[in-house]
Amino acid sequence: SFEVVAAASGKEVAVGPNESIAQALTRIGIRVQMSCEQGVCGTCMCTVLEGIPEHRDSYQTDEEKAENDQIAVCCSRSLTPRLILDI
Ligand code: FES
Numbered sequence: 182s183f184e185v186v187a188a189a190s191g192k193e194v195a196v197g198p199n200e201s202i203a204q205a206l207t208r209i210g211i212r213v214q215m216s217c218e219q220g221v222c223g224t225c226m227c228t229v230l231e232g233i234p235e236h237r238d239s240y241q242t243d244e245e246k247a248e249n250d251q252i253a254v255c256c257s258r259s260l261t262p263r264l265i266l267d268i
Contacts, residue, residue, distance in 0.1 A: 232264035
């Protein structure tokens, strides 16, 4: 698992192996806009302030993914122990 920090509130949550970042954020009361929940539509994209996402979406191009500044929280995970998101 890894930690996600929601920068706006400073709230932090551990994302378990069987839940998405979006589910973990929802669990601690942070509202996440979602639609497809499959990494296709881009509705759930969040800005990454710190940490490196493990991209699992098919919304961003490879070039966009390489910048590591946006993450699809419905399906992507983290390569670093902590991700700080602008949410
Ligand atoms: Fe569609 Fe995440 S909800 S990409």
